[in-house]
Amino acid sequence: MKNIIQPVKGTREFYPEQMALRNFIYEKARAASQAFGYQEWDGPFIESIDLYAAKSGEELVKKQSFVFEDRGGDLVTLRPELTPSLARMVAARQNELTFPVRWWSFGPFWRYEQPQKGRTREFFQWNIDMLGVDSPEADAELIAVAATFLRSVGLDPQRTAVFVNNRRLMDSQFDALGIPPEKRLEISNLIDRRSKMDSAKWEANAFELGFDQKQLDGLKNVLGNYDLWKGNEELVRLFSALDALDVKEYVKFDPNIMRGLLYYTGTVFEAYDIRGLVKRAILGGGRYDNLLADVGGQPLPGVGFAMGDVVAGIILQENGRVPEFQPSPASVLVTVFDQNMLSRSYALASALRRAGVNAMVYPEPAKLQKQFKFADKMKLCVAITIGPDEVEKGRVAVKDLKSGAQQIVPEDAMIEFVRRLLDSQ
RNA sequence: GUGCCUGUAGCUCAACGGCAGAGCGCCACACUGUGGAUGUGGAUGUUGUGGGUUCGAAACCCAUCAGGCACCCCA
Structure with a gap:
């Protein structure tokens, strides 16, 4: 045993028992996707680094990608996410695809991160997207797919919830507080940090970033106002659709949900285990209406989300929702x-x-x-x-x-x- | 990339400067034509790895690898 070469840091080995869990997640993701008529697809596992340079953010490209030179001297990367491949493939056949495109995928991804609980360097991710429709009802459908998955694996609304916010709504609130557009990224990171810091430290952090007392008070008001959605037509329509889709019990408006990604433009959402030990999102996504134009296609709106198998697997285990392992497929x-x-x-x-x-x-x-x-x-x-x-x-x-x-x-x-x-x- | 914690039998852990152990699991037998229960016996370790301190190191120090927690980030 001592001389065995160790597995690469941050990778996981799938013994039959772990493989069964991965397949369980895959089967449930597939069932939820297909119930709403989504088609399965996939992109390459290796991509040119340039694909991500455009819109994925510097952190992802420079620090968190597995990048290497191939034998021809080109820089390639193991894909850290799927959306850019999706945007390219849709853009390439934009005139022949039947819209709306409803596609889902489940495959491996790689990110060069510090491994810890719920985070590895090699993981599997369920991606599901709808392109070609720009409506709150389309957003609601994707949230309903997510809720359908949660329901199908036995995670009920008492333990899990999908928290929803809207970038445009938050932007209008920031405008009202006199927070300029160039500070949007900073403030969104600040909001993300709030739940992890004690309030005195968080406020000190806000002052460091140049916000004044009035802005801070206003921000705290906004973040504490869970009725904010009622004055927003998009969100009112979204919740009405969620009601019709019979998943309203899973969904809550939460102004603290921001998501780091630059390309989200409207609705954003994340699902969490409410009382669980894992503080990471089970899944997250939102509306991205500019992405196709950004990669060189005709403008095309889209909405989608991704769910990693690592956090999902941990939460299923913590909640006792993993089916009993059947060692042999024979009877x-x-x-x-x-x-x-x-x-x-x-x-x-x-x-x-x-x-x-x-x-x-x-x-x-x-x-x-x-x-x-x-x-x-x-x-x-x-x-x-x-x-x-x-x-x-x-x-x-x-x-x-x-x-x-x-x-x-x-x-x-x-x-x-x-x-x-x-x-x- | 930064800081902190942890690595001992297949697993969970004990021993915390003085003989490396327990429970569970595993194997065998009781039971040479029948599993789960019980009993008896048995095997398994360069104490993650490499170096140092010491009469003596699993323990103390340094390095390294891996895991975990926090930061960062979370597509």
Whole structure:
């Protein structure tokens, strides 16, 4: 063990148990996406660094990307996010795609960050977007997809919520407070920090950034006003649509939700585990109406969100929402009585498989005790034994491993018998 | 990239300058044609790695790697 090469920092190894969790998240994301008619797609895993330089922000490109030179001397990067690839691919076929485009994807991403709980350097992310429609109802649909996912994995509105805000609404509030446009990034970071700092430090920080007492008081008023959305037509329509979509119970307006991304233009939202230990968002997204024009396409509005598998997996585990692990996809073990019977056992297993039953054979003669222990560990449902006694009578022993009951049945009735046993469980 | 905490058996942890241990798990047997329970026995460590201090280091010091917490950032 000592001389084994360690896995690369921040990567994860997926043993069958972890793979099952990843696939569970994938299946639920797919079900929620498809329920709303979204098509699955994917982009390249390696992209030119220039793709992200335009709009993703300096931090992402310069510090958080895996960048390397290929053999031809070009700088390439393992994709840190999907939206720029989406924008390019849509822009490339803008005249032939049928709009609105509803696309979803689930794949690997890489970011060169300091690993800690909920954050790794290699992770999987569910992305889902709608392009071509600029309406609060479209925003509501994406939030409804997110809520549908949460509901489908058993995270109810008492433990999880989607918090919604609107960039345009906040901009108008900042205007009213006399905060100039060039300070928008700073103030948005300041708002993000608020929940992590004590209020005295946070206020000192605000003064350092050049805000005066009046602006600070005004800002605190805005951030504490959870009825702010009622005066905003976009948000009123959004919440009305959420009501019709039957997901209103999951969604709350929260003026403190800002999101760091530069390209969001309207609605922004993040889902959190309300009482959980993980303070990171389960998923986050929003409306980006300028992105396609920014990468060289015709102007096209879009809205979407992304969910990482790391935080989602932790929250599912903390809430006991991960389905029990099934060690084996087989339900039947055919034991091997002795060397002479080995091929008889293989033949029985083959017959079961042809009938659509997943079956394993113990691959060598061993004590039956050991073979049954193996079946137990693999949580199989049925064990079939064929020994000299059975062969003589043309029968096989079929044991229901859940109840412990064993029956001797004619060999030609085995498949029907096993099927009925499995169906009854 | 910065600061702090932690690395001991497969897992969870103890020993905190003086013989490296426990529980769980694993393997075998009791039980040579049948699992889950019970009992008995057994195996497993260059104490993350490399160096230093010391008569003596798992423990103290330095470096390094990995994980965690906070900062940063969160597309």
